Amino acid sequence: SSSTAQVCTPFPSINLPAAMARTITADELKQHNKNGDLWLAVGADVYDVSKFAKLHPGGAKVLEELGGRDVTSEFFELHRTDVLKKYTKLVIGRLDTASKEAERAKGISAVPFAEIPSFQGMNSPFYNDSHRRCLLAARKFVQEELVPIAMESDINGDYPEAELKQRLCTSGMMHTRIGKGPWLQAAKDLGISIPGDVAVEEYDYFHEMIIHMEIARLGLPGFIDSLGAGWMISVPAIFNFGSDEIRKTAGAACLKGEKTSCLAISEPFAGSDVSAIRTTAEKSPCGKFYIVNGIKKWITEGMYADYFVTAVRTGGDGAKGISMLLIERDDNVKTSQIKTTYSTAAGTALVIFDNCKVPVENLLGKENDGFRLVMYNFNHERFMIVCNLMGQARAALGDAFMWAKQRKVFGQPLINQAVIRQKLSASAAALESMQAYMEAICYDMCKAKDGPLGTRLAGPIAMLKFQASRAALKIADDTVQIMGGRGITRTGMGSKVEGFKNFVKFAAVYGGSEEIMADLAIKQALKRYPTGVEAMM
DSSP states (O other): OOOTTTTEEESSSOOOOOOOOEEEEEHHHOOOOEETTTEEEEEEEEEEEEOGGOOTTTHHHHHHHHHTTHHHHHHHHOOGGGGGGGGGGEEEETTOOOGGSSSSOOSSSSSSTTTTTTTTTOOOOOOOHHHHHHHHHHHHHHIIIIIHHHHHHHHHTTTOHHHHHHHHTTTTTGGGGSSHHHHHHHHTTTOBBTTTTTTTTTTTHHHHHHHHHHHTOOOOHHHHHTTHHHHHHHHHHHHHHHHHHHIIIIIIHHHHTTTOEEOOOOOOTTTSGGOOOOOOOETTTSEEEEEEEEEEEETTTTTTOOOEEEEEOSSSSSSGEEEEEEEEEETTEEEEEEEOOGGGGGGOEEEEEEEEEEEEEGESSTTTHHHHHHHHTTHHHHHHHHHHHHHHHHHHHHHHHHHHHHHHHTEGGGGGHHHHHHHHHHHHHHHHHHHHHHHHHHHHHSSSSGGGGGGHHHHHHHHHHHHHHHHHHHHHHHHHHHHHHGGOOOOOOOOOOHHHHHHHHTTTTTOHHHHHHHHHHHHHHHHHHGGGGGGGO
């Protein structure tokens, strides 16, 4: 059971070197309350802000008025806990009144709805100790490697550095987000383990779901998608349909983070209607190459991809004339940034293939069988989108709950307002209903012969994605209203809510629009509709 997992408080303290971890009394703190000599206490820690006061965004006067006091309540009405990590050098000691509950714990949050219920004590048949280990290891990586750079990268639209890509891969945070497949053993052979030291034989789709959701908690959708959104929907095709040589070269390079890849399907004239693509691939006179010409649009991570897993037309009109090629970037592949609602960090690109010369050995699968290959991983891609969406939803709701508890309005906590509790209740019900739905589908994926890839799960996963984006729209609406102006501000207390409300419409469109998903689910159901008397009322 995961109910024994360590619980953390919303007010963590800084881990100080032994030499600096001296105890400070309330009386001593009070003495440092004037310009040039200012101490403040936040949580368990005492900060010397004497020099920082001049640099404070709100001006020195604000700090001078609060000098010599425990300002925990005031601080958390205006700032996220993450802010404290920037100023660890200002910490000079700890209050003698600090309780043990203020000690930092890199475990499971006790804030209601901030975690998967099974990790806050609810009994579940789906999770065991390996899932708890996986969660804590993934969370540690996110906190140490991603949180410090996430906001700045998202705001600036910075593409991920090569070193970060490699750390993501070698830490096991990449190949474990593409489900079960030959890459698990390939990664193990390369010395890459699963977070939490989970054995390959133990790994299941619940481990995958957990890792997706941990990264999604960052609440910055553009930055999140820069961490492998394109890689995750293209690498499976390399391993499932590429030759042994392609798997050993391009596949291994992608697993190690030496190269990155993206999926190039959508075009200006072909979105959900994949069979309408116009990009062509014609054989060269010598028969050794495909000459590719065409345009792809909205290609996530396309700006910095080394490989493009690309749908091309090699035959006649419609689905039967499509093939899949692995195209390596060269001078005949041009990419330009598309600016969408979220950060340009995701590298969303317009890709132009201009007489691009591709060896015939780079054909994935068989010629004119590409439509089946495109469809092959769509179920799993949609499951990934749901995990990402629900991870961001949980982070947003957790933040909104904390905000409602610590924000004061009209002299009392915001949560004392019945309308706020109503919004929290409605959003929590929507979130936990989706969590239960997602876990049911995830369990089915674990037990099904072909995992999520079989045709039987196409309808259920499509319906899951449809309902997830509908529920997320409700949660986004409620959490923005709870956060107020902060819910529409990219930085600060409401940043995760702001990012989430933007991502909701992305999730409702890419991987198959809501309308296509709903229609697909019913069409699949109709295929199983009984005949004869059994079908009559």
